[in-house]
Amino acid sequence: MQNRPGRSPRITISDVSTAAKVSAATVSRVLNGTAKVDPQLVDRVHDAVRELGYRPNAAAQGLARGEWGTIGVLVPDLANPYFPEVLKAVSAVARAHGRRMMVMESDEDPALEYELVEDLMRCCDGVLLASPRMPRAELVDLLGRDHPMVLFNRVVAGARVPSISVDFTGGMTQVCGHLAQLGHRRAAYLGGPPASWGNDERVRAFEAARAFGLEVTVVECGGSTSQAGYDAVAAVLASDATAVLAYNDLVALGAIARLRELGVGVPDELSVIGFDDISLDRVAHSDLTTVSVPRDELGRRAGEMLERLLVNDYSEEPLYLPMTLQVRDTSGLPAVR
Amino acid sequence: MQNRPGRSPRITISDVSTAAKVSAATVSRVLNGTAKVDPQLVDRVHDAVRELGYRPNAAAQGLARGEWGTIGVLVPDLANPYFPEVLKAVSAVARAHGRRMMVMESDEDPALEYELVEDLMRCCDGVLLASPRMPRAELVDLLGRDHPMVLFNRVVAGARVPSISVDFTGGMTQVCGHLAQLGHRRAAYLGGPPASWGNDERVRAFEAARAFGLEVTVVECGGSTSQAGYDAVAAVLASDATAVLAYNDLVALGAIARLRELGVGVPDELSVIGFDDISLDRVAHSDLTTVSVPRDELGRRAGEMLERLLVNDYSEEPLYLPMTLQVRDTSGLPAVR
DNA sequence: AGTTCGCTTGAAAGCGGTTTCTCAGCCTGT
DNA sequence: ACAGGCTGAGAAACCGCTTTCAAGCGAACT
Numbered sequence: 001m002q003n004r005p006g007r008s009p010r011i012t013i014s015d016v017s018t019a020a021k022v023s024a025a026t027v028s029r030v031l032n033g034t035a036k037v038d039p040q041l042v043d044r045v046h047d048a049v050r051e052l053g054y055r056p057n058a059a060a061q062g063l064a065r066g067e068w069g070t071i072g073v074l075v076p077d078l079a080n081p082y083f084p085e086v087l088k089a090v091s092a093v094a095r096a097h098g099r100r101m102m103v104m105e106s107d108e109d110p111a112l113e114y115e116l117v118e119d120l121m122r123c124c125d126g127v128l129l130a131s132p133r134m135p136r137a138e139l140v141d142l143l144g145r146d147h148p149m150v151l152f153n154r155v156v157a158g159a160r161v162p163s164i165s166v167d168f169t170g171g172m173t174q175v176c177g178h179l180a181q182l183g184h185r186r187a188a189y190l191g192g193p194p195a196s197w198g199n200d201e202r203v204r205a206f207e208a209a210r211a212f213g214l215e216v217t218v219v220e221c222g223g224s225t226s227q228a229g230y231d232a233v234a235a236v237l238a239s240d241a242t243a244v245l246a247y248n249d250l251v252a253l254g255a256i257a258r259l260r261e262l263g264v265g266v267p268d269e270l271s272v273i274g275f276d277d278i279s280l281d282r283v284a285h286s287d288l289t290t291v292s293v294p295r296d297e298l299g300r301r302a303g304e305m306l307e308r309l310l311v312n313d314y315s316e317e318p319l320y321l322p323m324t325l326q327v328r329d330t331s332g333l334p335a336v337r
Numbered sequence: 338m339q340n341r342p343g344r345s346p347r348i349t350i351s352d353v354s355t356a357a358k359v360s361a362a363t364v365s366r367v368l369n370g371t372a373k374v375d376p377q378l379v380d381r382v383h384d385a386v387r388e389l390g391y392r393p394n395a396a397a398q399g400l401a402r403g404e405w406g407t408i409g410v411l412v413p414d415l416a417n418p419y420f421p422e423v424l425k426a427v428s429a430v431a432r433a434h435g436r437r438m439m440v441m442e443s444d445e446d447p448a449l450e451y452e453l454v455e456d457l458m459r460c461c462d463g464v465l466l467a468s469p470r471m472p473r474a475e476l477v478d479l480l481g482r483d484h485p486m487v488l489f490n491r492v493v494a495g496a497r498v499p500s501i502s503v504d505f506t507g508g509m510t511q512v513c514g515h516l517a518q519l520g521h522r523r524a525a526y527l528g529g530p531p532a533s534w535g536n537d538e539r540v541r542a543f544e545a546a547r548a549f550g551l552e553v554t555v556v557e558c559g560g561s562t563s564q565a566g567y568d569a570v571a572a573v574l575a576s577d578a579t580a581v582l583a584y585n586d587l588v589a590l591g592a593i594a595r596l597r598e599l600g601v602g603v604p605d606e607l608s609v610i611g612f613d614d615i616s617l618d619r620v621a622h623s624d625l626t627t628v629s630v631p632r633d634e635l636g637r638r639a640g641e642m643l644e645r646l647l648v649n650d651y652s653e654e655p656l657y658l659p660m661t662l663q664v665r666d667t668s669g670l671p672a673v674r
Numbered sequence: 675a676g677t678t679c680g681c682t683t684g685a686a687a688g689c690g691g692t693t694t695c696t697c698a699g700c701c702t703g704t
Numbered sequence: 705a706c707a708g709g710c711t712g713a714g715a716a717a718c719c720g721c722t723t724t725c726a727a728g729c730g731a732a733c734t
Contacts, residue, residue, distance in 0.1 A: 007650070008483050012690055023714045028692055036712070053482070058460035059405055060690035062396035063719045070439075070460075078425040079618075081418055088415040091442055100460065102407075103440045105428055123395035123407075123437065145390070146345050226621035253621030280418065280615070284563035284590030349720055360684045365722055375682070397720035400689045678733080687724080694717075701710080 011054045019048035031056065071306060072102040072120030073128045074113060076193075080224060080250065081278045082295060086130060086152070089299025097307050099125070108224065110134045110195045114142065121147045126306045128152055133195035150306045152298070154197040155318045162305045163318040164298060168198070171291045171323035172205035175245060175273055178289075178325055180212035184243045184271065184334045187214055188236045190221045190229060190255065192247030199247055202275070217241060226254025233258040242270065242334035249274035249290055256288075256330065267332035277326055287329035294321055348391045357385035368393065408643060409439040409457030410465045411450060413530075417561060417587065418615045419632060423467060423489070426636025434644050436462065445561065447471045447532045451479065458484045463643045465489055470532035487643045489635070491534040492655045499642045500655040501635060505535070508628045508660035509542035512582060512610055515626075515662055517549035521580045521608065521671045524551055525573045527558045527566060527592065529584030536584055539612070554578060563591025570595040579608065579671035586611035586627055593625075593667065604669035614663055624666035631658055 017024040022041050029035045030045040037045075048054070062068040071094050075083040091101045102124055106112045110133035120127045126148035132139060136156065143149060143161050151163040179187055189206065192199040206216045217239050221232035229251035236244050236255065246252035252274030259266055266272050267289075277292035279285030298321055308314045354361040359378050366372045367382040374382075385391070399405040408431050412420040428438045439461055443449045447470040457464045463485035469476060473493065480486060480498050488500040516524055526543065529536040543553045554576050558569035566588035573581050573592065583589035589611030596603055603609050604626075614629035616622030635658055645651045 010690090013692095014690080024691075025693080025714060025716095026712090029713090032692080034692085038712075041713085055455060055459045057400070057690050059396045059399035060719090061692080063394070063400055063721090064690075064692040066692095066719070068396055078421045078428065081421070084415045084418070084421040087440070088442060088444075091415070091440065092444075095441075100456065101440055103424070103428065103438055104432075105425060107425075107429075118392060119437070122392045226618050230620045250618070250621065257620050257622075280587060280590060281416075281563050283567045283594050284587065285594075347720090350722095351720080361721075362684060362686095362723080363682090366683090369722080371722085373682070378683085394720055397689090398722080400691085401720075401722040403689070403722095676734090678731105680731085681729085683726105683728085685724105685726085687722105689720105689722085692717105692719085694715105696713105696715080698713090699711090702708090704706095 010057070011052050013054070013056065015052055016045065016048045016054050019052060020044040068123055068125050069098065070100045070102055070124045071126045071128065071303075072104065072124035073130060074104050074106065074116055074120060074132065075130045076106050076108045076133055077224070078103075078105045080248075082248070082276055082293075083130060085295040086299035086302070089296045090128060090303040093300055093303030093307060099307075106133070108133065108193060114138050117142050121145065126150070126310050128302055128306055129154070130302075131196065131198060133193060133197075135195070148306065148309045150302055150309060152302045160315050162309055162314075162316050164302050164305060165198075165201075165318065165320055166293055166298070167320040167322050168201040168205040169208060171275075171325070172202065173208040173211075174323070174325035175291060176206075176209040176212045176214050178327060178331065179243050179271070179273075180214050182243075182271070182331065182333050184214060186239070186241045187216050187243040187245055188239050188241035189216055189218045190232055190236065190244055190246040190251050191218055192221070192224045192228075192251065194220075194222060196224070196247075202247065216245075221247070221251060224248055224250060226250045226257065229254030229256075230258045233262070236270075237262075237264070243273065243331065244270060245273045246275060248276045249278040249286075249288060252288055252290070252330075253286070267330050269335045271331040271334070273331055285328075289328045289331035290326050292324045292326045294323075297321060347394070348389050350391070350393065352389055353382065353385045353391045356389060357381040405460055405462050406435065407437045407439055407461045408463045408465065408640075409441065409461035410467060411441050411443065411453055411457060411469065412467045413443050413445045413470055414561070415440075415442045417585075419585070419613055419630075420467060422632040423636035423639070426633045427465060427640040430637055430640030430644060436644075443470070445470065445530060451475050454479050458482065463487070463647050465639055465643055466491070467639075468533065468535060470530060470534075472532075485643065485646045487639055487646060489639045497652050499646055499651075499653050501639050501642060502535075502538075502655065502657055503630055503635070504657040504659050505538040505542040506545060508612075508662070509539065510545040511660070511662035512628060513543075513546040513549045513551050515664060515668065516580050516608070516610075517551050519580075519608070519668065519670050521551060523576070523578045524553050524580040524582055525576050525578035526553050526555045527569055527573065527581055527583040527588050528555055529558070529561045529565075529588065531557070531559060533561070533584075539584065553582075558584070558588060561585055561587060563587045563594065566591030566593075567595045570599070573607075574599075574601070580610065580668065581607060582610045583612060585613045586615040586623075586625060589625055589627070589667075590623070604667050606672045608668040608671070610668055622665075626665045626668035627663050629661045629663050631660075634658060 013024045017027045094101045104116045113134040131153040155163045219235045221228045274288045274290035277290045350361045354364045431438045441453045450471040468490040492500045556572045558565045611625045611627035614627045
């Protein structure tokens with residue numbers, strides 16, 4: 001900042017101290033309220049600050065204090081409506097604790113994540129890993145770096161790291177119960193990104209389906225976007241499923257778009273159920289039957305976990321928030337074939 | 338960082354220099370490639386870095402270099418799908434230039450923005466103001482701070498600041514042409530947040546309507562959410578409009594939800610047109626007739642503008658990207674009353 | 675062979691704050 | 705009236721890294 005071509009020189013604490021005729025230490029004390037200062041000096045400092053338009057340099061403060069006043073969040077895809085809502089909540093918590101929020105996106109490329117997290121660790125007091133796709137080994141390596149970190153939508157067995165996720169089993173149980181009650185016997189699951197831990201968990205949770213006499217075939221679609229859902233419809237139709245459960249709402253909506261093109265009635269010929277409840281919001285929701293995830297609460301809790309972690313070295317058991325099945329218009333009685 | 342209770346001491350450049358038996362200056366030179374260094378020393382440094390797991394402290398680098406390596410973005414609402422897409426593009430550009438992205442959200446509270454921007458200026462090389470709602474006077478004050486800044490979705494006449502927005506007039510002309518061609522004579526406009534510059538511009542652009550013999554009544558709904566649209570339906574119905582143009586898609590969808598509840602057919606009894614084209618994506622789009630805004634390009638261009646600004650003190654004319662009317666299912670012939 | 679030149683490297687001076695340390699000055703107790 | 709204890713302000717050290725500056729060294733040139 002010593003060298004800002006064409007720009008006015010930055011105002012530093014010593015400018016203020018000169019103007020206020022006090023030492024830099026006093027300016028710092030006044031601004032941070034860390035010690036008692038003569039009211040007269042306080043006024044002089046405030047006047048000088050106002051007059052000069054002084055703003056402390058965040059980098060210098062960070063360096064001196066040993067804290068950046070920043071938390072970092074890694075997300076796979078900002079375009080996936082799931083994450084902005086989480087970010088919103090995290091940001092609010094961070095702000096409430098006087099911290100800023102840095103955001104990085106891997107664009108669903110697991111290979112990029114490692115580097116991004118390393119970068120976040122260089123400039124953030126704590127890091128929130130939202131739905132990290134990276135291989136377990138890399139993740140464990142990063143977690144071992146002894147840097148405050150919270151795992152979101154992923155749980156690593158044995159890792160002593162605060163983690164938060166949702167109760168996939170509970171959600172699946174509701175879905176399977178719903179489908180079974182409608183009379184379905186065979187369902188297909190449209191899997192999401194191969195590296196997604198949440199995807200594995202959903203598949204695992206299908207164990208619940210058995211109890212309801214529901215048979216589930218897993219159809220890989222390889223992505224979390226509606227395009228992926230759209231493309232995977234053929235494979236779904238090839239199975240004899242009467243209901244499809246999608247990795248998330250985007251995939252479900254993509255599938256529905258394709259089904260409509262093909263003239264396959266939803267839910268008359270095929271029930272479709274999504275995941276996440278990514279409606280635009282409460283009022284303008286879609287008519288998709290889906291499993292709702294409390295994203296704001298998830299984000300808030302995650303933010304608070306991280307904040308606690310930054311204060312004391314608190315570590316806790318993984319937290320699983322409950323999901324709720326939202327029965328709407330895309331699930332119905334099985335087609336008679 | 339000198340004092341990290343319970344955590345292992347941070348590894349600094351001097352640890353590396355000691356381990357590699359070179360000076361800190363040399364470590365810095367090797368890591369940044371700023372000067373030629375004996376290959377043997379280079380190897381020793383790299384070995385030491387790897388062995389110790391050294392990562393340069395971003396705050397210290399920022400301080401020494403006079404650059405934070407960070408850009409800041411202020412958005413009104415992360416939950417509004419408009420912004421994440423912009424952020425995604427901005428983030429990609431920033432990353433391509435080796436910069437990180439800091440995000441702050443005002444939650445649609447204009448009174449908060451000033452403070453947030455000041456904070457961003459303390460820790461970012463450049464700041465992108467996305468759809469700032471703050472009063473013009475405050476904005477001008479901030480712009481006068483001589484800090485690299487780009488204005489997004491707002492243009493301040495006379496301010497020498499790179500700005501980017503969309504061609505509201507062009508978009509409105511298309512909408513009005515479309516409605517006029519269908520035979521509409523009276524339309525209502527559901528206004529958005531009172532502090533939104535874009536809202537004013539949309540209203541202003543209605544001048545275009547006149548040329549098509551279309552009369553437009555402005556109905557305030559006061560928000561940018563679907564709830565706002567939902568609540569404003571009564572006022573719309575009270576007018577004798579045969580078509581409604583909403584501030585954005587969320588408002589439009591909220592209105593449609595309410596209209597459906599009231600049994601008012603869309604578009605048979607009332608045409609509804611949105612703004613932004615906030616469909617979940619290309620495949621799973623809604624059936625809303627809307628004016629599409631190229632958000633990714635907008636974000637990309639904005640990011641590039643900021644990047645240019647950071648290199649040289651380049652300032653340019655406001656850039657207006659074109660909008661495209663997407664005619665879908667919610668607009669049709671006017672009802673015969 | 676003696677200088678000068680050019681390169682690489684280490685020492686040291688910042689960058690802009692915070693915090694410890696030190697020292698006046700004042701108040702209190704005897 | 706004087707020693708001791710407090711209090712509040714300034715000087716200086718430090719945070720971790722970059723960059724200027726100076727020095728050392730070998731090569732090249734006269």
